[in-house]
Amino acid sequence: MNDSMVAQQSTDDSTLIHEEPDYEVVVIGAGVGGIYQIKRLIDLGVNATVLEGDPDLGGTWYRNRYPGARFDSESFTYGYSWDQEVLDQWHWKEMFSPQPETLKYLNFVADKFGLRDHMQFNCYVEKMIFDENACVWSLSLKDGREITSRFVLTAIGLLSVPTLPRIEGIDSYKGEAFHTFDWPKEPLDLEGKRVAVIGTGATAIQLIPEVAKEAEHLTVFQRRANWAAPLNNSEISEEEMTEIRKRYDEIFATCARTPGGFEHEPDRRGFYSVPEEERRELWDRLYDGPGFGIWLQNFVEIFMDEDANAEFSEYIAERIRARVDDPELAEKLIPKDHGFGIQRVPLETNYFEAYNRDNVSFVDGSETPIQRITETGVQTSDEHYEFDVIVYATGFDAFTGAFDRIDIRGVDGQSLRDKWSEGPVTYLGLLVHGFPNLIMISGPQTAATNFPRGAELAVNWATELLEHLWDSNKGRIEATPAAEQSWFDHVAKMYEPFLLRKAQSWITGYNSNLDGHEYGKTRYNIYNGGGPKYADRLQEETQEGYSGISIE
Numbered sequence: 001m002n003d004s005m006v007a008q009q010s011t012d013d014s015t016l017i018h019e020e021p022d023y024e025v026v027v028i029g030a031g032v033g034g035i036y037q038i039k040r041l042i043d044l045g046v047n048a049t050v051l052e053g054d055p056d057l058g059g060t061w062y063r064n065r066y067p068g069a070r071f072d073s074e075s076f077t078y079g080y081s082w083d084q085e086v087l088d089q090w091h092w093k094e095m096f097s098p099q100p101e102t103l104k105y106l107n108f109v110a111d112k113f114g115l116r117d118h119m120q121f122n123c124y125v126e127k128m129i130f131d132e133n134a135c136v137w138s139l140s141l142k143d144g145r146e147i148t149s150r151f152v153l154t155a156i157g158l159l160s161v162p163t164l165p166r167i168e169g170i171d172s173y174k175g176e177a178f179h180t181f182d183w184p185k186e187p188l189d190l191e192g193k194r195v196a197v198i199g200t201g202a203t204a205i206q207l208i209p210e211v212a213k214e215a216e217h218l219t220v221f222q223r224r225a226n227w228a229a230p231l232n233n234s235e236i237s238e239e240e241m242t243e244i245r246k247r248y249d250e251i252f253a254t255c256a257r258t259p260g261g262f263e264h265e266p267d268r269r270g271f272y273s274v275p276e277e278e279r280r281e282l283w284d285r286l287y288d289g290p291g292f293g294i295w296l297q298n299f300v301e302i303f304m305d306e307d308a309n310a311e312f313s314e315y316i317a318e319r320i321r322a323r324v325d326d327p328e329l330a331e332k333l334i335p336k337d338h339g340f341g342i343q344r345v346p347l348e349t350n351y352f353e354a355y356n357r358d359n360v361s362f363v364d365g366s367e368t369p370i371q372r373i374t375e376t377g378v379q380t381s382d383e384h385y386e387f388d389v390i391v392y393a394t395g396f397d398a399f400t401g402a403f404d405r406i407d408i409r410g411v412d413g414q415s416l417r418d419k420w421s422e423g424p425v426t427y428l429g430l431l432v433h434g435f436p437n438l439i440m441i442s443g444p445q446t447a448a449t450n451f452p453r454g455a456e457l458a459v460n461w462a463t464e465l466l467e468h469l470w471d472s473n474k475g476r477i478e479a480t481p482a483a484e485q486s487w488f489d490h491v492a493k494m495y496e497p498f499l500l501r502k503a504q505s506w507i508t509g510y511n512s513n514l515d516g517h518e519y520g521k522t523r524y525n526i527y528n529g530g531g532p533k534y535a536d537r538l539q540e541e542t543q544e545g546y547s548g549i550s551i552e
């Protein structure tokens with residue numbers, strides 16, 4: 001620890017203005033990223049704590065308790081890679097772990113290393129101000145406490161601020177209604193209930209088949225159709241788990257090599273050099289295979305070339321038609337406004353078959369849009385529907401929402417919310433000019449990958465940077481404006497080759513329920529260059545002695 005961490009003198013009146021801060025590092029968020037970050041800091045003997053707004057750890061896996069919530073990543077590629085005992089001891093029961101088991105896993109890891117002792121729950125951070133003289137952050141918590149810390153590391157998630165739809169009358173509804181992110185902790189009995197699900201994103205697509213099994217009647221309100229493909233989940237036996245354990249080194253090496261951080265490697269043979277018949281053979285295999293293979297083991301041209309994308313989209317459309325009994329309904333479930341894979345692909349288990357059930361109805365918002373929520377249900381342009389429960393599967397204020405809801409003030413009182421009003425601007429997705437000593441774990445403009453693979457990369461990089469500071473007796477870091485601009489330009493440029501640039505989804509910033517997130521207005525939320533290029537760039541930054549960061 002250096003002298004600057006002890007006591008600071010005000011530059012103007014020489015009065016002592018700050019004692020040693022309460023903490024050297026505050027980590028905000030006890031989810032996948034925050035758990036690993038605190039482990040690294042504790043191992044280094046740093047005075048650090050985690051502030052978590054929820055009553056317990058788990059982040060996204062604490063909150064998303066809706067029926068059907070589970071990984072879309074193969075479980076063994078999602079788990080932490082950094083502790084041999086955890087790898088040896090934990091048995092993933094399913095190829096795609098359901099939420100309760102994942103939450104158990106995160107608790108298992110936290111308890112194994114005594115990490116709870118370094119976490120404070122129900123500690124919602126409302127405001128953070130950087131005190132330039134003292135070079136510390138002052139954090140104001142909802143419970144009225146004030147905490148100071150030299151560094152703040154945010155691990156607050158990409159999809160942690162739910163957005164309810166802006167529909168007239170939403171507060172007038174007298175039945176039970178909630179966003180999927182706020183699914184009740186106590187078991188909810190849907191038997192004999194008339195249930196509405198509004199939205200058909202990845203969350204709804206997991207939820208709908210489960211609700212259909214239980215509710216007396218389910219009505220799905222779709223505004224725009226979403227492509228989806230089978231998850232093809234399976235159980236993992238003891239023997240299979242033993243084999244997986246033997247392969248862990250190889251598994252993580254493959255994840256580090258592939259753009260998405262999965263075992264799925266893109267097919268680089270060239271879409272047009274493979275005959276049509278062979279293309280279809282590949283697609284048949286992938287459609288019947290597990291997880292994101294159908295998306296990420298596909299020809300790379302699918303992501304870039306309109307014709308290749310159209311041919312593949314038509315293949316998926318045929319598969320949907322074969323699964324939905326009513327041909328007219330099948331057409332409504334097939335997106336016409338975008339091709340397969342240019343938005344985040346939801347994976348499903350019997351989603352399309354759910355519409356073949358007698359107790360499931362479908363309302364097409366492009367024909368009969370929702371006009372308002374009433375005291376008893378939903379009024380569309382042609383009919384009133386009565387419900388006992390309304391579930392809003394209407395998505396999130398993605399990427400920047402979790403930052404925006406904290407009033408973050410950097411140098412000269414500048415607000416991060418204002419700086420990012422048109423979308424995020426960062427250096428490497430980790431730092432922001434004007435906001436010293438703030439490091440974002442899995443912030444906007446990092447590589448879009450299998451979440452923990454990117455989070456581990458960010459935690460390791462951030463910890464190494466902090467160690468560098470402590471070793472060199474420094475106490476302040478800030479991205480330079482030139483480095484930030486250059487990263488932003490690169491991130492924006494990396495949208496150009498991909499059809500993703502045309503997508504209207506949370507990844508590109510679209511959310512009809514938020515001002516400034518209008519249809520057609522792109523926010524550069526992710527780095528599209530893939531995990532390996534991103535990891536190389538981080539390594540380069542370290543090896544070049546942090547040339548994009550001013551260190552004092």
Ligand code: NAP
Nearest residue numbers: 070071072165166199200201202203223224344393394395
């Ligand atoms: P989403 O993809 O943003 O979907 C929101 C849905 O709500 C869309 O169908 C949207 O329609 C609809 N909607 C929003 N506002 C509406 C309104 N005012 N009226 C009618 N419909 C409205 O959100 P999500 O489904 O929660 O998924 C977000 C992301 O979370 C996923 O893409 C994924 O990355 C992650 N997720 C991951 C997993 C997993 O890993 N297993 C599971 C679930 C979710 P429009 O399309 O017309 O906007």
